[in-house]
Amino acid sequence: MEITRIFDILQYQLDHNPLPDLISTKYDGKWKTLSTKEFYDLIQQASRGLIKLGIKKGDKVALISHNNRTEWSAMDIAITQLGAVDIPVYPTISENDFEYIFNHAGVSYAFVGDKELYQKLLSVKDKIPTLKDIYTFDQVDGAKNWNEVLDLGKDPDTQKELEKIKSQIQPGDLATIIYTSGTTGRPKGVMLTHWNLVSTVKSVIGRIPDLPTPTRVLSFLPTCHIFERIVIYIYIHSNFSIYFAESIEKIGDNIREVKPHMFTAVPRLIEKVYAKIENKGRELTGIKKALFFWAVSVGEKFDFSTANKFPYSLKLKLARKLIFSKWKEALGGHLEYIISGSAALNIRLQRIFNAADIKILEGYGMTETSGVVSVNSPKAKWRIGTVGLPIDVNEVKIAEDGEILVRGDNVMKGYYKDPEKTAETIIDGWLHTGDIGVIDPDGMLRITDRKKEIFKTSGGKYIAPQIIENVMKQSPFIEQIMVIGEGQKMPAAFIQPAFDFIKEWAKRHGMNFDNLSEEEIASHETVIKRIAEEVEKYNQQFGKWERVKKFELTGEVWTIEDGHLTPTMKLKRRNILQRYMHLFEKIYAES
Numbered sequence: 001m002e003i004t005r006i007f008d009i010l011q012y013q014l015d016h017n018p019l020p021d022l023i024s025t026k027y028d029g030k031w032k033t034l035s036t037k038e039f040y041d042l043i044q045q046a047s048r049g050l051i052k053l054g055i056k057k058g059d060k061v062a063l064i065s066h067n068n069r070t071e072w073s074a075m076d077i078a079i080t081q082l083g084a085v086d087i088p089v090y091p092t093i094s095e096n097d098f099e100y101i102f103n104h105a106g107v108s109y110a111f112v113g114d115k116e117l118y119q120k121l122l123s124v125k126d127k128i129p130t131l132k133d134i135y136t137f138d139q140v141d142g143a144k145n146w147n148e149v150l151d152l153g154k155d156p157d158t159q160k161e162l163e164k165i166k167s168q169i170q171p172g173d174l175a176t177i178i179y180t181s182g183t184t185g186r187p188k189g190v191m192l193t194h195w196n197l198v199s200t201v202k203s204v205i206g207r208i209p210d211l212p213t214p215t216r217v218l219s220f221l222p223t224c225h226i227f228e229r230i231v232i233y234i235y236i237h238s239n240f241s242i243y244f245a246e247s248i249e250k251i252g253d254n255i256r257e258v259k260p261h262m263f264t265a266v267p268r269l270i271e272k273v274y275a276k277i278e279n280k281g282r283e284l285t286g287i288k289k290a291l292f293f294w295a296v297s298v299g300e301k302f303d304f305s306t307a308n309k310f311p312y313s314l315k316l317k318l319a320r321k322l323i324f325s326k327w328k329e330a331l332g333g334h335l336e337y338i339i340s341g342s343a344a345l346n347i348r349l350q351r352i353f354n355a356a357d358i359k360i361l362e363g364y365g366m367t368e369t370s371g372v373v374s375v376n377s378p379k380a381k382w383r384i385g386t387v388g389l390p391i392d393v394n395e396v397k398i399a400e401d402g403e404i405l406v407r408g409d410n411v412m413k414g415y416y417k418d419p420e421k422t423a424e425t426i427i428d429g430w431l432h433t434g435d436i437g438v439i440d441p442d443g444m445l446r447i448t449d450r451k452k453e454i455f456k457t458s459g460g461k462y463i464a465p466q467i468i469e470n471v472m473k474q475s476p477f478i479e480q481i482m483v484i485g486e487g488q489k490m491p492a493a494f495i496q497p498a499f500d501f502i503k504e505w506a507k508r509h510g511m512n513f514d515n516l517s518e519e520e521i522a523s524h525e526t527v528i529k530r531i532a533e534e535v536e537k538y539n540q541q542f543g544k545w546e547r548v549k550k551f552e553l554t555g556e557v558w559t560i561e562d563g564h565l566t567p568t569m570k571l572k573r574r575n576i577l578q579r580y581m582h583l584f585e586k587i588y589a590e591s
Contacts, residue, residue: 004171005194007081024243025070046078049153057083060105064089065113068244071137088224090567099124106130115140171195189416190367199409200370203393207377218260220245230371259332267345268569295323299355324356342568346470350384370410374445386444404437405430455486461545475534480558490549492587519555552583
């Protein structure tokens with residue numbers, strides 16, 4: 001069979017290579033595993049239940065969960081094989097955003113993970129005229145449970161009707177509307193067809209590296225985001241066994257249990273993993289500490305072109321045996337690859353992890369391109385500092401002003417109910433990504449910044465904040481940083497200190513910050529002075545006009561919930577600027 005629609009991917013696996021352990025979720029401390037056939041049957045039953053509810057082609061059904069789970073993925077396919085449109089929604093958004101998205105999309109039913117989400121949605125249900133009912137995956141008092149839909153679907157006679165519906169779904173039919181979290185303004189509904197998603201999966205399959213068989217993968221990035229969702233489809237196509245992590249907090253435990261060969265991550269998570277590793281290294285003493293940081297220094301010089309050349313190859317072999325092997329063991333002992341996306345990962349960490357034989361495949365994509373534009377791979381070209389070669393399904397070119405333009409079958413149908421915004425974004429068939437980049441002589445794509453985030457100082461000098469921020473975040477003292485200064489005479493920054501690291505650092509230097517609040521730590525003279533040294537150290541990599549001349553520390557952690565960050569950990573610059581306007585005024589009043 002030819003795969004042209006999302007639900008064809010699972011059907012193909014069932015027909016050609018069914019697995020005994022396709023998908024696993026942990027309930028009450030125990031993994032519950034479904035085979036390909038069991039997962040397939042669950043989906044057919046769910047679809048039959050949805051038919052009994054009256055859901056038909058074009059209807060909108062929302063999916064919301066705090067953690068990835070079998071039920072979410074089953075409903076995703078069950079909805080789309082009816083020709084209905086699923087609306088994945090971030091669990092962390094506000095009630096007002098729930099209300100806006102549900103009304104804008106015209107959602108008729110919602111399936112939510114737990115009590116908290118049920119109550120959150122219930123609080124605005126009366127303001128959403130199209131919303132008929134809410135079902136929960138967990139058992140919640142007073143709520144309808146998704147098992148009621150499964151019960152409706154127990155009648156196998158409805159399968160003939162379901163097969164007829166499936167046969168009429170075309171590759172160009174709408175499969176999903178994904179509302180981008182956005183760093184400014186209202187979320188936009190990105191319309192993706194079955195073929196948008198399937199063509200992307202087919203194109204990326206050729207970039208998936210060779211892995212041991214059977215292959216285990218761990219999934220913890222939210223499936224409501226296109227990055228993880230397209231990866232789940234790729235895993236199914238590749239016959240990988242998928243394990244859904246219990247939560248972000250339990251990732252470490254789940255990695256040690258599952259012993260995955262691969263998982264996806266965003267740069268902030270990789271940075272946090274490395275920070276923990278480095279902190280343990282700093283706690284060592286004597287020869288052990290010296291060896292640890294010698295290995296790190298070897299890793300910092302890693303490059304694929306020199307890894308096998310003497311004498312570096314000898315140093316690398318020794319570093320892997322003495323130090324890096326322990327890192328791999330802490331990550332389950334079988335980890336081969338981490339796929340990194342959503343934002344730029346700093347080059348130093350790419351070098352160190354690859355040196356540790358934990359290979360990082362950095363890619364680039366956006367919701368509007370079905371999640372992927374390009375990706376590094378040992379099966380194509382692989383270069384640190386780039387996001388790899390564009391995948392076959394799309395073309396990429398650079399506009400005169402440096403903006404990355406994309407054209408191909410993976411590019412969205414448009415923004416839902418917003419033809420004007422669609423026409424602004426897709427011009428003559430080319431999607432204007434808003435990202436700035438270059439293509440090197442070997443065709444490798446490199447992202448340099450966001451077009452809208454580059455600003456001019458009052459002296460007319462252009463500042464690319466992301467480049468500066470990514471370099472500064474190499475410091476273990478800096479958790480988050482936002483470079484400011486548009487229209488001002490110099491760049492400056494808001495910095496969220498790495499509070500946990502600073503507490504450990506303080507202990508090593510005879511101080512105790514354990515009882516201090518985050519505000520007290522951020523205003524501590526010793527901390528300010530130490531971070532100033534870090535800023536000055538990393539400033540040396542930039543031209544004089546680009547250097548951060550002043551900064552202010554914020555006495556709180558930047559979070560998704562408080563509006564500092566998008567659900568994919570990007571800075572919400574407008575929100576952050578408004579929140580810390582008093583610090584902005586302090587910086588520039590004194591300059």
